[in-house]
Structure formats: structure tokens, C-alpha cells
Amino acid sequence: EVQLLESGGGLVQPGGSLRLSCGASGFTFSSYAMAWVRQSPGKGLEWVSGISGSGDSTYYADSVKGRVTISRDNSKNTLYLQMNSLRAEDTAFYYCAKETREGDYPTLFDSWGQGTLVTVSS
């Protein structure tokens, strides 16, 4: 059974930094692209970033480009999102999501974690 477990969320001041982690199990992690998708409380879904299975290719939404870095450690079956220069509008639940097809781009997600809440406030 695929399991994704996010951690690292919390309260941070504007301008601060946070690193989110997503531990994966139940599948060959290195074979699947992964992504981060966020959801502000009571709002819709917003794609944040994606990464290939090898980690060689990364993709970002314009709203976070230059402030966020996605990475993965395939030896630890873990996905990361380093978030810097945080703003109030970054407040959201952050979900990690697994691409459906092995070897494909991170564009279609068949498994999601339960999310970790990031709150940016002074």
C-alpha cells in the first residue's frame, strides 16, 4: 500500500523559512515523479512544484519560483520542499503527491499524503 506522510509544517513569521518533508513507502520511490500541491484553508488546489524520479528535472509555479526548492533523497525515500522568504499568501496545507505512471512526468496524481499545514503570520 502506498503511503505518503508529510511533516515539517508549522507557524513561521513572514520572511522566514521552512523545510517540508514527505516520507514515502509502498512503492519504488525512485521510479516515480513527485509533486507538491497546496490548498489554502477553505480554498481550491494549487500546484506548487514537481520533480522527476531521478531528481534531475524540477518544475515550479511562478508564484513560488525563486523562493522554493524541491528535492528528493531516493536513498531515504523522502521528498522535500525548502521554502524561503515566506509570505502570508503561502499559508496553506501542503500535500505531496505521487505521479500515476512510472517514469512519467509529475502531472497526474494517484496517491496523496494527508497534508501538513504551513501558517505564515507575525
Next chain:
Amino acid sequence: EIVLTQSPATLSLSPGERATLSCRASQSVSIYLAWYQQKPGQAPRLLIYDASKRVTGIPARFSGSGSGTDFTLTISSLEPEDSAVYYCQQRNTWPPLTFGGGTKVEIK
């Protein structure tokens, strides 16, 4: 960036009724449109991909159709557990991947 517009915002129907949800794209996404279901306090769940392909394990009452810019998710006979918000998502032109604003389905 491709904008996805979902309608209606809210749909209130009785059990057994047919629900028709719409997703319109600002430009063609070919068939690369997916539908997700999200219940309160839960992560999204993939229902339909490539416009009409149902994910294994998803009940047959869920079906998708469309291509280009106009897509429909149909729930043929609503069950109480279908109460949720439904999102469409395109992957034809990215980054960025984009989602629609969602349609909330309420069961009377």
C-alpha cells in the same frame, strides 16, 4: 497559463439523482483532463484521467467525457458518500499544472 472554470459552484441534489459537473478550459487541453474528489478533511482522490478513463476501484456511476475545451463529470445516480468537492485538472500544457475552482456536491 490555462485557466479551468468549473460550474456550477454548488450542486444540491437528492440521492439517486444524476449530477452533471462542467469544466471549461481557456484553451484546448486535448484529452488531458482529470477529475479529483475531495471530502472534508481528506486529501484529493483521483477519479478520472484523460477525460474519460476511470481509475481502478472507482464506482461505475462516475464517468467523464469531453475533449478540447469542454469536459463533463457525470455521477449517474448519487449516493450519500458522493458528497464532496470535485476538481478538474489539466496536464496538457505545463508548467504550470492547473486546477479548476471546484464544484461542491451536496446531497439533500
